[in-house]
Amino acid sequence: MDNTIGAGNKLILLIETLKQHGSLGVSELAAETGIPKSTVHAHLSTLGEHGYVVQDRSKAYRLSLQFLDIGSKVRETRGIYDEIVPKLDQVAEETNEKAWWTVEENGMAVFMAKSAGNRAIQTNARIGLHLELYQLAAGIAILANLPADRRAEILDGYEYPLPSGHDREEFESKLVSVRDEGVAYDTNSFIEGVTGIGVPLLDNTGTVHGAISISGPNNRLADEQDANKLTDLLRGISGELQVNLSYL
Known part of the structure; x- marks a missing residue:
């Protein structure tokens, strides 16, 4: 249960950090949040599979327009x-x-x-x-x-x-x-x-x-x-x- 809660909190933190900064790479997100790079990459992969983040030409991640639809x-x-x-x-x-x-x-x-x-x-x-x-x-x-x-x-x-x-x-x-x-x-x-x-x-x-x-x-x-x-x-x-x- 604790691991699930921890994972959820990390996911929300990544979303909030992308909202604040616009777009960031994996290393930048790890530095901003204190979350290990491997965990950041795993969460971004999950978000990307469901269309909630996209990558720009520099391979940095940003939130997708899915959030606009939700809002x-x-x-x-x-x-x-x-x-x-x-x-x-x-x-x-x-x-x-x-x-x-x-x-x-x-x-x-x-x-x-x-x-x-x-x-x-x-x-x-x-x-x-x-x-x-x-x-x-x-x-x-x-x-x-x-x-x-x-x-x-x-x-x-x-x-x-x-x-x-x-x-x-x-x-x-x-x-x-x-x-x-x-x-x-x-x-x-x-x-x-x-x-x-x-x-x-x-x-x-x-x-x-x-x-x-x-x-x-x-x-x-x-x-x-x-x-x-x-x-x-x-x-x-x-x-x-x-x-x-x-x-x-």
């Missing part, structure tokens, strides 16, 4: 994906900013879908990126609307004060306000110079299915009047989706 299928299992994407396009078109759908998994915020307007800024945010919930307006909106026991479990895992300077009591008070107001804001939390506005996606029972958000430069989103207009837009979209969410 797409996983995303589609969230039944609201087809409903949300057109709404993100609508938000992006009306605001000219970048619109996101974010969900919570294993206590982390995960970007599930995006749509970019004409003035959307380019950042290192990408589909599938995992971040702490407190780093994003969307994540805070989700956290504020999780069941109390689940929220407490996630909060227990944070080190305080948070990067924002909040201690736990202050952050919990902020979450109450977010839940009451139905919107969360963040400025410079994830990316310096960027503001986010996030609204939870709730069904008729109050279950949260993620959040939709807008991100853009501070000078365009931090203005109170503009922020209010964007918040109203997001709330309207969330309200339109609420009925569909209730029948998933």
Whole structure:
């Protein structure tokens, strides 16, 4: 049993290392992971046989597009994906900013879908990126609307004060306000110079299915009047989706 667990951990480590570096040879992977070259080669051979890694012209290994297929299928299992994407396009078109759908998994915020307007800024945010919930307006909106026991479990895992300077009591008070107001804001939390506005996606029972958000430069989103207009837009979209969410 221990050998099986060890082999599984090594396989995951190799996949994660290739994800981080893009492509590496057997010797490079062995050096990066501390796994013997013979074991690295054996795992890569298995992955290659099943189409999960490919070799480039230099014989270095990289992850294959099989992972893209898996990710797409996983995303589609969230039944609201087809409903949300057109709404993100609508938000992006009306605001000219970048619109996101974010969900919570294993206590982390995960970007599930995006749509970019004409003035959307380019950042290192990408589909599938995992971040702490407190780093994003969307994540805070989700956290504020999780069941109390689940929220407490996630909060227990944070080190305080948070990067924002909040201690736990202050952050919990902020979450109450977010839940009451139905919107969360963040400025410079994830990316310096960027503001986010996030609204939870709730069904008729109050279950949260993620959040939709807008991100853009501070000078365009931090203005109170503009922020209010964007918040109203997001709330309207969330309200339109609420009925569909209730029948998933």
